Amino acid sequence: MAPLHRAVQFPAAIAFAFITALATAAETPPQPFEPREGQAGKDVVWVPTPHALVEKMLDLAKVTAQDFVMDLGSGDGRNIIAAAKRGARGVGVEWNQDMVDLSRRIAEKEGVADKAKFVQGDMYEADISKATVLALFLLPDNLEKLKAKFLELPPGSRIVMNGFDIPEWKPDVTERADGDCGAWCTAHLYIVPANVAGTWKLPAGELTLEQTYQNVSGTLAANGTRTPISNAKLLGDRISFTAAGVTYIGRVKGDAMSGKMKGGSAGSWRASRVL
Numbered sequence: 001m002a003p004l005h006r007a008v009q010f011p012a013a014i015a016f017a018f019i020t021a022l023a024t025a026a027e028t029p030p031q032p033f034e035p036r037e038g039q040a041g042k043d044v045v046w047v048p049t050p051h052a053l054v055e056k057m058l059d060l061a062k063v064t065a066q067d068f069v070m071d072l073g074s075g076d077g078r079n080i081i082a083a084a085k086r087g088a089r090g091v092g093v094e095w096n097q098d099m100v101d102l103s104r105r106i107a108e109k110e111g112v113a114d115k116a117k118f119v120q121g122d123m124y125e126a127d128i129s130k131a132t133v134l135a136l137f138l139l140p141d142n143l144e145k146l147k148a149k150f151l152e153l154p155p156g157s158r159i160v161m162n163g164f165d166i167p168e169w170k171p172d173v174t175e176r177a178d179g180d181c182g183a184w185c186t187a188h189l190y191i192v193p194a195n196v197a198g199t200w201k202l203p204a205g206e207l208t209l210e211q212t213y214q215n216v217s218g219t220l221a222a223n224g225t226r227t228p229i230s231n232a233k234l235l236g237d238r239i240s241f242t243a244a245g246v247t248y249i250g251r252v253k254g255d256a257m258s259g260k261m262k263g264g265s266a267g268s269w270r271a272s273r274v275l
Contacts, residue, residue, distance in 0.1 A: 033098040035076055042095040043123065046075050049137050049162045052179035053187060054082045060175055060189045061133045061160040063088050070131040072123035072138065072146070077103025077116065079135040084112035088133075092118045093126040128153065137162035137184075155194035155252065156236030160187060169213045172235065194237045194252035200271040204244070207271060220244060 039046050049057075057079070063069060065087030071079040074092025076099060083090045084107070094100050100118045107116040123142075128134065128149060136159065138146075143166045150159055150166070163186055165171060171188035197211040205222030207229075216232040220243040232241040239257065240249045248269055250259020255273035260266075 033102055035099060035102065041073070043142055044073055044139055046099070047137070048075060049078065050177070050181040050184055051078065052181045053162055053177040053184055054078055056175065056177035057135055057160040057162065057187045058083055058086065060173060060187050061135065061158040063133055067132045068130055069133045069135055070126070070128055071135050072126055072128070074103060074118060075099055077106055077118055080116045080118070081107050081110055081112055083133070083135065084115035085110070089115050090117070092116070093121045093123050094118060095120065095122060132157055134159045136160070138164065140164050140167050143167060150192060153192045155192055157192040159190040159192065161190070162187065166190060172214060191236045193234050194239070196234060196239060196252055199274040200257065201274060202269065202271045204246070207243070216241070
């Protein structure tokens with residue numbers, strides 16, 4: 001009968017051990033979430049931007065209290081929290097809810113929860129139309145998919161990037177951070193350019209412009225002669241170029257341009273796009 005007695009008691013021992021384990025687990029408080037560098041996400045792995053480079057990026061974008069800053073794939077929220085400390089409002093969009101919760105806790109601890117907000121969401125679906133600054137650390141594949149949305153932002157909007165370029169679009173400014181930034185010390189700044197491609201009517205003739213991002217070329221047709229323009233620059237909504245000895249400096253507003261002339265003909269100028 002002894003073997004039968006042990007067989008009856010064995011399941012009871014298992015049950016006792018199981019109950020003891022449950023009680024121990026109930027007494028152990030859950031550990032707070034801690035992100036791991038290189039942890040997988042929906043579209044990218046998480047690698048934190050060094051704080052020295054975060055500050056360099058915000059300096060390069062000239063972030064002020066008047067700005068609305070967004071970060072797509074915001075991780076632990078450091079870009080938005082740093083911008084909030086400069087007085088800017090901002091939103092980070094992050095797929096991982098644990099990272100969103102962590103960002104909110106850090107923002108609260110740093111005293112900027114009123115300005116730094118974080119939402120769970122898909123960065124490709126995020127509404128970025130109100131952003132004056134995008135502060136990002138994304139891979140070229142991600143940036144290629146987002147490029148069309150970037151170009152829909154109002155001219156003059158700033159996009160500041162850790163490390164990687166937007167494919168085919170050269171940055172307006174590239175600088176390196178000082179201090180402890182390891183392998184990630186390079187920041188790129190892009191100024192969203194106005195759309196100036198097409199034909200424009202000027203008092204001096206017909207201006208035809210070709211555009212690749214912020215790079216502009218073209219010709220001015222007047223009195224049967226077509227003259228190439230030179231020294232063309234486009235920075236946000238600000239444009240300048242020289243044609244037939246006259247330098248045109250002005251601003252673009254939709255299908256109109258206007259400004260001042262220097263050179264053979266001083267004064268003001270206006271142009272309208274031929275639709």
